[in-house]
Amino acid sequence: MSALRLAGVSHVVGRPLLEGIDLELRAGRMTALSGPSGSGKTTLLSIAGGLLEPTTGTATYAGGPMWLGTGDPRPEVAFVLQVYGLVPILSARENVSVALRARGVEPTEADERAEAALARFSIADLGDRQVEELSGGQMQRVALARGLCVGAEVLLADEPTSELDEGNRGLVLVELRREAERGAVVVVATHDPAVVEACDDHVALDEGRLARVDLGDPRRPEQPAEQTAAQPAEEPAAPRTADVDHALFRRPDDPTGPA
Numbered sequence: 001m002s003a004l005r006l007a008g009v010s011h012v013v014g015r016p017l018l019e020g021i022d023l024e025l026r027a028g029r030m031t032a033l034s035g036p037s038g039s040g041k042t043t044l045l046s047i048a049g050g051l052l053e054p055t056t057g058t059a060t061y062a063g064g065p066m067w068l069g070t071g072d073p074r075p076e077v078a079f080v081l082q083v084y085g086l087v088p089i090l091s092a093r094e095n096v097s098v099a100l101r102a103r104g105v106e107p108t109e110a111d112e113r114a115e116a117a118l119a120r121f122s123i124a125d126l127g128d129r130q131v132e133e134l135s136g137g138q139m140q141r142v143a144l145a146r147g148l149c150v151g152a153e154v155l156l157a158d159e160p161t162s163e164l165d166e167g168n169r170g171l172v173l174v175e176l177r178r179e180a181e182r183g184a185v186v187v188v189a190t191h192d193p194a195v196v197e198a199c200d201d202h203v204a205l206d207e208g209r210l211a212r213v214d215l216g217d218p219r220r221p222e223q224p225a226e227q228t229a230a231q232p233a234e235e236p237a238a239p240r241t242a243d244v245d246h247a248l249f250r251r252p253d254d255p256t257g258p259a
């Protein structure tokens with residue numbers, strides 16, 4: 001499967017906001033992006049999704065550039081923004097439908113798909129309500145429905161559960177998992193340990209630098225392909241936690257590795 005790669009990414013706005021980021025975000029997996037407030041999570045998501053051109057380095061997917069400014073074809077990207085970006089005077093259904101219509105889906109089909117997307121987050125009954133009448137948690141779920149309805153190859157969600165109770169957080173994690181299972185790169189910036197726990201991979205930032213990279217199943221290339229009788233039947237499981245280890249990003253035998 002393809003991966004979204006950040007190579008040598010730094011971003012400077014007066015001071016460095018990100019420095020020396022080398023990272024592989026794998027398709028088919030959920031990656032949690034954690035770190036203190038101001039550590040650079042939103043900046044990293046913006047570069048990964050091609051909204052922001054890094055000062056140095058590149059973000060690529062299947063070898064092609066993510067930066068929108070190149071005008072090159074790129075994968076379908078969906079953002080679930082921290083600030084939602086909903087249109088307050090439109091209904092919940094219209095806010096979702098608009099994302100589909102903008103991608104060329106016929107209005108009737110777009111409305112039906114919007115309805116189904118709202119149902120995924122248990123808010124089908126709110127379809128006719130103007131967004132400005134909704135609670136924060138309801139708005140957050142409309143934003144998620146809008147992000148997930150398009151079937152994007154890259155799904156970047158910034159604090160998507162910040163306003164949700166435990167039950168709705170669980171619902172969102174199930175839906176994000178579905179997106180990963182159909183092959184999307186799913187990256188979730190979060191402060192919530194339960195969300196980190198639910199993800200396959202975990203990347204932590206601190207002051208714009210990688211502080212931790214934990215790939216759930218690193219499959220290190222040096223691991224022997226075949227066991228002999230003298231060797232144990234199974235290698236001990238790789239630790240879930242690793243300090244930043246750039247060898248983890250070079251796995252030529254990894255089927256989820258380079259596209």
Ligand SMILES: Nc1ncnc2c1ncn2[C@@H]1O[C@H](COP(=O)(O)OP(=O)(O)OP(=O)(O)O)[C@@H](O)[C@H]1O
Nearest residue numbers: 013017035036037038039040041042043044082189
């Ligand atoms: N356009 C900008 N110009 C200058 N500084 C910026 C800009 N955008 C972000 N910053 C700064 O970059 C740092 C990282 O911001 P970012 O929003 O990426 O952090 P974050 O980890 O997502 O924070 P939070 O968890 O609070 O959302 C912060 O110190 C922020 O003030």
